[in-house]
Amino acid sequence: MKKKDIYAYTGKILRVDLSTGAIFTEPTMNYIPKWLGGRGIGQWILYNELKPWVTPYEPANIIVIGAGPLVGTLAPAATRHSIASKNAFSYGVGTANSGGHFGPELKFAGYDHIVLQGRARKPVYLWIDDDHIELRDAQDVWGKTTWETDDLIKQDVGDDDIQIICIGPAGENLVRGACIISNRNRAAGKCGLGAIMGSKNIKAVAVRGTGSVEVANPDKFMEAVDSAREKLEKSPILQRFAKYGTHGIWPLKNEACSTPFKNFQDAHVPSELEGKMNPDMFVTNYKKRDMACMTCPLHCSNFYYIDHGPYCGLATEGFQLEISAELAGKLAIEYPPAIIKGNALCNQLGLDVDNAINPVAWAFECYQRGILTKKDTDGLKLEWGDYGTVFELIRKMAYREGFGNILAEGSKCASEIIGRDSGYYAITMKRQDLYEEIRSPIGWGFGACVATRGGGHTTGAPSIEVTVVGIPEIAELAKSVYGVKTVDPDAYEDKPKLVLYFERLQELVNCLGLCMYVSSWLDPAQMAFKEVTEMYSAATGWETTADELIKTADRIFNLEKAFNVLHANLGRKDDYPPERLLKEPINSGRYKGFALSRQKYDKMLDEYYQLHGWDPHTGSQTRKCLDNLDLSTVAKDLKKAGKLIET
C-alpha cells in the first residue's frame, strides 16, 4: 500500500459560506493532533473564530459538523458525528453528537468536518457528492418534517442510499430545543443546534461518499478492533441493552430514584406506572426487529410497530429510555403506544425530546398549582397523563403557535416571561432544560450539573451507580477500573473523581467518533483509555500514550470551560443544581426522605475544581493548569477578561 501523509482522518475540512456561496477546503492538519477529531476540532474552531458578543442565531455564528478519526472504520460503533455551535440556551458551549450512518458517509466523501458560516438568502440544502459540492434550493422541503425531508431529498438526488442530516419545522422556527436529525430518528439533540441551522436557512446536509478510510497499521488496528468486539459480545449488561434498548434500564433507574415524576415533584414513579412501562411488554407487543447504527455490534435501537389504538400503523425506529422517562415519568403518561408516538412526533418535528418535554412538564406543574390557567394555555386543560394535550403542546411549540411560542423558548425563559414565581418549577442547567434527576444518584447528578453544555449525562455523568443497584457484584470491578473507593448511588465520596474519569473518557469517545455504550461507561469491562489509545495509535500511525490522550481530552475540556466563561460569564454559581432539587427531598422509593446536602455539594465542587487544577473556591482556571495543557492563548484571553487565577 502506498504510504499516505495522513491516516484515519481524510485530511480535508470543507468550509461553506452560506451568505456568499463560497466553498473551499482546508487541511485537517491545521488542527491535529493538538485538537482531536469530531468534538475537539469543532470546539477549537468555535473558540478561535467566534467573538464573545456573537449571539446564536446571527449569521456570524458558525456550525461545525465533524466525524472523528475512527469513524468509518470497523471499530465498534465508530459512527458518530459531532456538531458544535454557540449554545442557543446558555450562549456558551454547544455540542451534541449523534449516531446513525451520516458520519461514515462524510468520511467516505473525503471530509473530516464541515464548517457552515453566514446565512443563505433563501432556504438551501448542502449536497456533497465526493468532490462535487453544491448548495441546492430547498424551498420545496422548507416546512416539511424531517421524515418528509429525508424522502424528498433522496428523490431530488435520485439515490436512496445517501445520508442526510436535517432539521424539521422546529429548527426553521428557531425553537430553542430544536435538534438535528439523521436516519429519521437519530438526533444531535442538545443546545438548540437545529435552530441554529434554521437561522442560517440551511435545511439539510446530504452526502454520498464513494471513497474510503485508511488506517496506518491495519494489522494492529484490527487486533484492537477484534479484542473490543469480543469483549462486547460477552457482556451481559450489553446483551440486555441489545434486547430492550436503553429502556431496559427503566426498572433499575426507578429503583435508584433517578426518574423525575410529574416534573420534578419526586424522583421515583409509582410502582404501578413502572409496571405499565415494563421493558418486556414493549418487546412483546411492539418490537419488530433489532436495529443498529453503522458498525455497531450492540444494536440497542429497536424497530417498533403499533397495530392497535389511536396510533395504529405507526412504524418507527425505537425510543430510548430518555423518552419513556420524560413522557411516563415527568408527564405521568401511562399508555405505552403514546411513548412510541411521542418519540416519533419529536423526531418528525425536529425537537430534542428533553428540551421539548421539560417545558411541557413545567407548564403542567404550573397548571396543577394554579400558576397557569386555561387563559394562558390557549384554553387547554393540562392534566397529568393526558398525552393528547401533551402532543398538542409539542406541536404548538414546534410551530410557535399561541402558548407554544412561549414554551419554544425553553422552561427557564418561559418562566421569566410568565413570572408569578413559576421559575422555581423550571428545572434547567445553564438555562437548558434538564432531563436528569439530580438528587440521585449523586455522581450522575453532579456530572449533569458541571457539564459544560448545560446538563446532559453524556459528558461526565457516570451510569455505574444505577447498574450496581441491579448488579451489586459489578461494584468491585468498577471501583478498580475507575479508581474510586465507592460507586454507591447515595455516596458523596469520590464522586468528583468518578465524574472526572468520565469527562475524560467521554471527551475522547466523542472526539474519536465512538459511541459511549461500547466504552467502559456502561460496563467497566469494556474499552477505556488504554484500549482507545491503542486504536487511535494504530489508526493514525502516531504512537501515543494514554496519558497524552488524556491530556488532549483535558485541553479540549478546558477550552470549553473558557468558552463558557468568556462568552456566557458562566462560573461556580452555574454548577449548582436547580434550587428546588437542593431544597426538596425524594418522596418515595428506596431513597425516600433523602435530600442533597448543600454543604456536601459545596465540598464536591471544591474537590472537582481542585482535581482539574482550577481555583477550588471560584472554579476559575489557573495559569498553571492552562500552561500545562499548552493553552497559553486561552490564559491570555481569560487574563484580559479578568477571569484568570495567576497561580
Place this chain on the structure above:
Amino acid sequence: MQEVIYTEKCTGCRSCEIACAYHHRRIFSRKITSIEVRRTEGEGEFGIVLYRQPENGHIACDCADGDEFCLKYCPEIARDELRSIIKRKFNQ
C-alpha cells in the same frame, strides 16, 4: 440487476460491508464490497445483496464457503441468518 434478499435478523449495521472492503483492500469503504446492505429505514427492512461477479465497482466475493470474513463482524443475533443467505445464494 442484483437480487435483494430480505432479512428478519439483520440489524442494518453494515459491519459486513466495511469488513468486506477490509478483506479485499485493507481499507474501509462501502462501494467496493461484495456484500451490500439495502436499508429501508422507514419500514424497518434490511436487504442483502451479494456480488458473485464484479459489478459497478463491487468486487466479486472470493471467500471460501462458510469462511466469509463478513460473518465474523456480523452481530451475533444476525450471523446465522447471514450465513444461510450466503450459503443459499452461492449454491444457486
